[in-house]
Amino acid sequence: PLPPKAALSRGEILRYSRQLLLPELGMRGQLRLAAASVLVVGCGGLGCPLAQYLAAAGVGRLGLVDHDVVETSNLARQVLHGEERAGCAKALSAAASLRRLNSEVEYVPYAQALCPATALELVRRYDVVADCSDNVPTRYLVNDACVLAGRPLVSASALRFEGHLTVYHYGDGPCYRCIFPSPPPAETVTNCSDGGVLGVVPGVLGCLQALEVLKIATGLGPSYSGSLLLFDALGGHFRRVQLRGRRPDCAVCGQRPTVTDLLDYEAFCGSSATDKCRPVRLL
Amino acid sequence: PLPPKAALSRGEILRYSRQLLLPELGMRGQLRLAAASVLVVGCGGLGCPLAQYLAAAGVGRLGLVDHDVVETSNLARQVLHGEERAGCAKALSAAASLRRLNSEVEYVPYAQALCPATALELVRRYDVVADCSDNVPTRYLVNDACVLAGRPLVSASALRFEGHLTVYHYGDGPCYRCIFPSPPPAETVTNCSDGGVLGVVPGVLGCLQALEVLKIATGLGPSYSGSLLLFDALGGHFRRVQLRGRRPDCAVCGQRPTVTDLLDYEAFCGSSATDKCRPVRLL
Amino acid sequence: MAAPLCVEVEFGGGAELLFDGVKKHQVTLSGQEGPWDIRNLLVWIKKNLLKERPELFIQGDSVRPGILVLINDSDWELLGELDYQLQDQDSILFISTLHGG
Amino acid sequence: MAAPLCVEVEFGGGAELLFDGVKKHQVTLSGQEGPWDIRNLLVWIKKNLLKERPELFIQGDSVRPGILVLINDSDWELLGELDYQLQDQDSILFISTLHGG
Ligand SMILES: [Zn+2]
Ligand SMILES: [Zn+2]
Numbered sequence: 001p002l003p004p005k006a007a008l009s010r011g012e013i014l015r016y017s018r019q020l021l022l023p024e025l026g027m028r029g030q031l032r033l034a035a036a037s038v039l040v041v042g043c044g045g046l047g048c049p050l051a052q053y054l055a056a057a058g059v060g061r062l063g064l065v066d067h068d069v070v071e072t073s074n075l076a077r078q079v080l081h082g083e084e085r086a087g088c089a090k091a092l093s094a095a096a097s098l099r100r101l102n103s104e105v106e107y108v109p110y111a112q113a114l115c116p117a118t119a120l121e122l123v124r125r126y127d128v129v130a131d132c133s134d135n136v137p138t139r140y141l142v143n144d145a146c147v148l149a150g151r152p153l154v155s156a157s158a159l160r161f162e163g164h165l166t167v168y169h170y171g172d173g174p175c176y177r178c179i180f181p182s183p184p185p186a187e188t189v190t191n192c193s194d195g196g197v198l199g200v201v202p203g204v205l206g207c208l209q210a211l212e213v214l215k216i217a218t219g220l221g222p223s224y225s226g227s228l229l230l231f232d233a234l235g236g237h238f239r240r241v242q243l244r245g246r247r248p249d250c251a252v253c254g255q256r257p258t259v260t261d262l263l264d265y266e267a268f269c270g271s272s273a274t275d276k277c278r279p280v281r282l283l
Numbered sequence: 284p285l286p287p288k289a290a291l292s293r294g295e296i297l298r299y300s301r302q303l304l305l306p307e308l309g310m311r312g313q314l315r316l317a318a319a320s321v322l323v324v325g326c327g328g329l330g331c332p333l334a335q336y337l338a339a340a341g342v343g344r345l346g347l348v349d350h351d352v353v354e355t356s357n358l359a360r361q362v363l364h365g366e367e368r369a370g371c372a373k374a375l376s377a378a379a380s381l382r383r384l385n386s387e388v389e390y391v392p393y394a395q396a397l398c399p400a401t402a403l404e405l406v407r408r409y410d411v412v413a414d415c416s417d418n419v420p421t422r423y424l425v426n427d428a429c430v431l432a433g434r435p436l437v438s439a440s441a442l443r444f445e446g447h448l449t450v451y452h453y454g455d456g457p458c459y460r461c462i463f464p465s466p467p468p469a470e471t472v473t474n475c476s477d478g479g480v481l482g483v484v485p486g487v488l489g490c491l492q493a494l495e496v497l498k499i500a501t502g503l504g505p506s507y508s509g510s511l512l513l514f515d516a517l518g519g520h521f522r523r524v525q526l527r528g529r530r531p532d533c534a535v536c537g538q539r540p541t542v543t544d545l546l547d548y549e550a551f552c553g554s555s556a557t558d559k560c561r562p563v564r565l566l
Numbered sequence: 567m568a569a570p571l572c573v574e575v576e577f578g579g580g581a582e583l584l585f586d587g588v589k590k591h592q593v594t595l596s597g598q599e600g601p602w603d604i605r606n607l608l609v610w611i612k613k614n615l616l617k618e619r620p621e622l623f624i625q626g627d628s629v630r631p632g633i634l635v636l637i638n639d640s641d642w643e644l645l646g647e648l649d650y651q652l653q654d655q656d657s658i659l660f661i662s663t664l665h666g667g
Numbered sequence: 668m669a670a671p672l673c674v675e676v677e678f679g680g681g682a683e684l685l686f687d688g689v690k691k692h693q694v695t696l697s698g699q700e701g702p703w704d705i706r707n708l709l710v711w712i713k714k715n716l717l718k719e720r721p722e723l724f725i726q727g728d729s730v731r732p733g734i735l736v737l738i739n740d741s742d743w744e745l746l747g748e749l750d751y752q753l754q755d756q757d758s759i760l761f762i763s764t765l766h767g768g
Contacts, residue, residue, distance in 0.1 A: 017356045021479025022443060024517065046768040049332070049490070052362045053483040073300045075384060079335045082383035100365035101358060134768040157765035160305060162680055164765050179742075180764065184733025188723050190681060192767040196304025200336040200494045202768065207332070207486040211516055214483060223519025228735075230679065230762065233494055234307065236506025238521035241737045241760070244744040329667040417667035442666035445579055462641075463663065467632025471622050473580055475666040485667065511634075513578065513661065524636045524659070527643040 001127055002060045005034040012104065016058050029218035030058060036217035037061035039123060041114055041142050042132035043090040044068075045077040045192065045202030046156050046209060050130055052080060053210040055098040059217060061106040062098070063126055066090040067113035067274055077199030113274050114138060116262035119145040128216050130209055131155040134191055136183055137265035137273040143168060143176035144259055147252045152216055152225075156202075156209040159195050161233040163205035166224050166243065167212055169253060173225035177259075178247040183269040201233045284410055285343045288317040295387065299341050312501035313341065319500035320344035322406060324397055324425050325415035326373040327351075328360040328475070328485030329439050329492060333413055335363060336493040338381040342500060344389040345381070346409055349373040350396035350557055360482030396557050397421055399545035402428040411499050413492055414438040417474055419466055420548035420556040426451060426459035427545055430536045435499055435508075439485075439492040442478050444516040446488035449507050449526065450495055452536060456508035460542075461530040466552040484516045571595045571602055571654050575611065579662035581633060586617050595652070604635065605648040607658065623660075634661045672696045672703055672755050676712065680763035682734060687718050696753070705736065706749040708759065724761075735762045 008016070008030060019025050038059050040047050043066035054062060068090050070081040078090070085093040091109035098107055114122070114133075123129055123145040131142045131153055139155070146153040152170040156163065169175045208229070212222045230239045252259040266272055291299070291313065302308050321342050323330050326349040337345060351373050353364040361373070368376040374392035381390055397405070397416075406412055406428040414425045414436055422438070429436040435453040439446065452458045491512070495505045513522045535542040549555055575591045582589045595602050595610065605627060612620050622630065628648060629635060635642040636659040637650055652658075676692045683690045696703050696711065706728060713721050723731065729749060730736060736743040737760040738751055753759075 011355065014355050016359055018475050018479045019359055019481055021477075022481060024444065025481065042768045044768045049486065053360075053486050056359050056362055056482050058359065072294065072297050076299055076302055076339050076341065079339055079384060083386060084383065100367065101362060103366060132768045134766060136766050139766060157767055159681065159765045159767035161307070162765060164680070164762075179735065180733060182732035184764070185723075185726075185731060188731065188733060188763070189766060192301055194304075195681065195767070196301045197767055198302055198305060198308065198494075198497070199339050200490050200497060203332065203336050203490040204487065204494065207483050207490055208519075211481075211483045211487065212519070214481070215517075220517065223517075229519070232679070234498075234503065234506075236491075236495070236512070236523075239740070240519075242741040242745070244742045247744075325667045327667045415667045417665060419665050422665060440664035440666055442580065442664045445664060447579070447661075447664050462634065463632060465631035467663070468622075468625075468630060471630065471632060471662070472665060478580070478666070480666055515578070522639070525640040525644070527641045530643075 002035045002037055005031050005060070008034070012058070019057065024220060025218055029220070032218050033058055033214070034060045036128065037063065037126045038213055038217065039063040039065065039126035039129045040132055041065045041129065041138065042134060043078070043080070043094040044074065044132065044134060045158060045197065045199065046206040047132035048078045048080040048094065049203050049206030050132060050210040050213070051094055051098055052101065053207060054213060055102045055105050057214055058102065059105060061108065063108045063110060063122070064091045064094050065110045065112070065114050066094070067111065077197065077202055079203070114141060116141060116265060120148055120262055123149040123151055126151065128213050129153045130213055132206065132209070135273050136189055136271055137269045139176060140183065140268060141262065141265045144252050144262055147175050148262070154209050154212045154216070154222070156205040158202040158205050159190060159192060159197055161198055161201060163201050163231040163233070165205055165208050165212070165229040166227065167222040170216070170222055170225040172246055174244055174246050175250060175253040177252050178250045179243060181251065186269065186271040189271060198233060201231070204231060204233070285318045285320055288314050288343070291317070295341065302340065307503060308501055312503070315501050316341055316497070317343045319411065320346065320409045321496055321500065322346040322348065322409035322412045323415055324348045324412065324421065325417060326361070326363065326377040327357065327415065327417060328441060328480065328482065329489040330415035331361045331363040331377065332486050332489030333415060333493040333496070334377055334381055335384065336490060337496060338385045338388045340497055341385065342388060344391065346391045346393060346405070347374045347377050348393045348397050349377070350394065360480065360485055362486070397424060399424060399548060403431055403545055406432040406434055409434065411496050412436045413496055415489065415492070418556050419472055419554055420552045422459060423466065423551060424545065424548045427535050427542055430458050431545070437492050437495045437499070437505070439488040441485040441488050442473060442475060442480055444481055444484060446484050446514040446516070448488055448491050448495070448512040449510065450505040453499070453505055453508040455529055457527055457529050458533060458536040460535050461533045462526060464534065469552065469554040472554060481516060484514070487514060487516070568597055568601050570597045571652055573652055573655070574657040575615070576657065576659040578659065579664050581623065581660050581662040584618060584623050585615055591615060602652040603648065604642065604650050604652070604658070607652060629660065632663050634663060635659070636661065669698055669702050671698045672753055674753055674756065675758040676716070677758065677760040679760065680765050682724065682761050682763040685719060685724050686716055692716060703753040704749065705743065705751050705753070705759070708753060730761065733764050735764060736760070737762065
C-alpha cells in the first residue's frame with residue numbers, strides 16, 4: 001500500500017478534471033485512487049483494457065504480472081501490445097504502453113508467472129487484485145492469496161462470445177472456492193487458443209472489471225460482490241445472477257480453514273498454469 | 284466500399300486465429316470484415332476503444348474523423364492518445380497508435396469536423412458508421428447522412444456514470460430522428476466538459492459499440508437495432524428498452540421525407556458542433 | 567371513480583438532477599374522477615416532484631424534446647404516448663438522452 | 668401423483684456444446700409419483716438432452732465441478748441444491764465457468 005496523498009498537482013487536476021467534476025468521485029475519490037495500488041494478474045485480453053483504464057484514471061501504482069511474451073496471435077485482443085513488441089515480455093510491453101498514456105502512475109512489471117512461493121508476499125503489497133489470468137491453477141492461486149492477504153479480488157473471464165465478471169472476498173461475499181470448492185476436471189477446461197474468442201469480448205469485460213476496481217479503490221464500493229454478471233456478446237445480453245454468500249465451511253475463507261498456506265495449484269487442478277501445449281479440450 | 288477479399292495471408296491467419304476458431308465467425312466472417320470499411324465519427328472517449336478493437340479485429344478500412352487536438356484533460360479516457368501527443372490532431376494521433384497495433388488495416392484520418400457540405404460523400408465511402416461524437420448537431424448530421432446514403436449507424440454516448448447504445452437505420456429499425464424528431468433545447472444539453480465523465484464508462488460503451496459494428500460487418504447482425512441499452516456504472520446495471528419502429532412520418536427516413544439534403548445542423552439545434560467555450564449548462 | 571395506483575417513476579440520463587438527484591420514486595396516485603394517464607402524471611410530477619426549472623423537463627403538456635419516455639421498458643410511442651392509461655405497478659422511466667463521447 | 672411441469676433449461680459458458688450448441692430448451696416434465704427436484708432433472712437431462720460425453724456434464728448424481736447451477740437466476744446453493752423442488756415455469760441455468768483471459 002502507498003502512503004496517503006494530500007493534494008493533486010495542477011497537472012493532475014487538469015488531467016483528471018472530467019472525473020473531479022463527478023460529485024460521487026470528486027477530489028476525495030481521486031486522492032484515494034492516487035493512494036491505491038492494484039495488482040493485475042495477466043496482461044492479455046482482459047489485462048490490457050483493464051490496465052489501460054486504471055492507468056488513465058490515475059491509480060497510484062499498477063503491478064503487472066505476466067510470464068508470457070507477445071505473439072502475433074495476441075494482437076486481435078491484447079491491445080496494449082503492438083506489432084513491434086513481438087517476442088517482448090507482456091508485462092514490460094504493457095508497462096511501456098501505459099507509460100505513454102500516463103507517466104504519473106507507478107508501473108511495476110513482473111515478467112514471471114505468479115507462483116505459490118511468492119504470490120502472498122506480492123499480493124500483500126497491493127490494495128486490490130484483478131484476476132485477468134487464463135487458467136484454472138492461477139485462478140485458485142490468486143483467490144487463496146487474496147483471502148490469506150485480506151484483499152478484494154475482481155475477477156473476469158472471457159471465451160468465445162461469452163464473458164463472466166464477479167468480485168470475490170469483499171465484505172461478506174464469497175471467495176472463488178466458496179463457489180467452486182473443487183477444480184473442474186482438466187479435460188473440461190477450454191482456453192482461448194482452443195476455443196477461440198472475439199477480441200472485443202474480453203475488451204468489454206476488462207473495462208467492466210476496471211470499473212469495479214475503480215469503485216472499490218475510490219470507496220464507492222463494487223456492484224458485483226456476491227453476484228455474477230453473464231455477458232452473451234452474440235445476443236448482446238447482460239444478466240446478473242445471485243451467488244451464495246461466504247460459506248462457513250470454505251476451505252480457505254471459512255470458519256476452520258484447511259488452506260492456511262499457498263499450495264501446489266497445478267497438482268490440485270491437474271493442469272498447468274503456463275504450458276501452452278496442452279491437448280485440445282472439448283469444453 | 285472495398286473490393287471483396289478472396290483469402291487471408293498466412294500472417295493474417297495467425298493474427299486472427301482466435302477469431303477464425305469461432306464457428307459463428309470463421310473464415311467467411313473474417314473475409315467479410317477485411318472487405319468492410321467503417322467510418323468513426325469522433326476520436327474521443329468512445330472512438331478510442333471502438334477504433335482500437337475494430338483495428339485489432341481486422342476491419343479493412345477505418346476512417347477517423349475528428350477536428351480536435353489532444354489535450355491533457357482527454358487522457359483520462361481517450362486511451363489511444365498519449366502524453367507526447369498533446370496538441371496533435373486526434374485523427375492523426377489515433378491513426379498512428381492504431382498502426383502500431385495492426386498495420387494491415389487501412390487508416391484514413393480526417394482532421395476536420397464532419398460538415399454538411401461533405402458528410403454525405405464521405406459516408407458513402409464506408410459500409411458502417413459509428414457515431415462517437417459529443418454534440419447534438421453532429422448527431423443529427425451523422426444520422427441524416429447515414430439515412431440518405433443508406434448506411435447503418437451504430438450510436439453510443441456517455442456522460443457522468445451513464446451510457447446509451449443503439450443501432451439506427453438498420454433493417455426496419457428507426458433512425459435518430461424517428462426517436463428524436465426535434466432537438467433538445469440548447470440549455471438542457473450537457474457535455475463531458477460540463478458534466479464530467481468517468482473514463483471507463485465510454486470505454487465500456489465504445490467496446491459494446493465496436494461489437495455491434497463487428498456483428499453488422501461480419502453478417503451476424505446487430506443486437507440493438509430498435510432497442511436501446513442503458514448502462515448505469517454506479518449500480519453496474521444494464522437495461523435494454525424497446526424503441527418504436529421506423530416512423531412513416533419521419534422527416535428523413537419516412538415515406539415523404541422533407542429532409543432530402545443535409546442542412547445547417549448548428550442552426551437546427553441552436554448550438555455549435557465545435558465551440559468548446561459554451562456556457563455551463565444544467566443538464 | 568378510479569382506484570388509487572402505485573407506480574414507479576424513474577429518471578435517468580441527467581433528468582434526475584431536476585429531482586434532487588433521486589432516480590427512483592415510488593409514487594401513489596390517489597383515486598380520481600377519470601383514469602390516470604401520462605398527461606395527468608406529468609402534471610402530478612410537475613406539482614409534486616419537480617424541484618427546479620420545470621421548463622427543463624416539461625414543455626406544453628408533454629416532456630421537452632430529448633427526453634424519452636419508457637413505459638415498462640417500452641417506448642411510449644408504442645403505447646399511446648400521453649394517452650396511455652396507467653396500470654397499478656407500472657414503471658415509467660424518463661431518460662434524458664446523452665450526447666457525450 | 669404430481670402434475671406435469673414446464674421449465675426452461677438453459678446452458679451457457681460452453682456447456683451448450685454438449686447439447687448440440689442449443690442454449691435454451693423448453694422442457695415438459697410429465698407427471699410422476701414424487702415431486703420433480705434437480706436430482707431427477709439431471710437424470711432426465713442425461714437421458715433426453717445430453718448428446719455426448721455425459722461425464723463432461725454429470726459426475727455421480729450431481730453436476731461436475733466447474734458447472735454452476737442457477738435456479739431463477741439464483742445460485743442453487745441458496746435453494747437446496749439437488750433437493751430443490753421444481754415449480755412450473757422455473758428457469759434452470761447451467762453455466763460452465765470460463766477461465767480464458
Ligand atoms: Zn471461500
Ligand atoms: Zn427516421
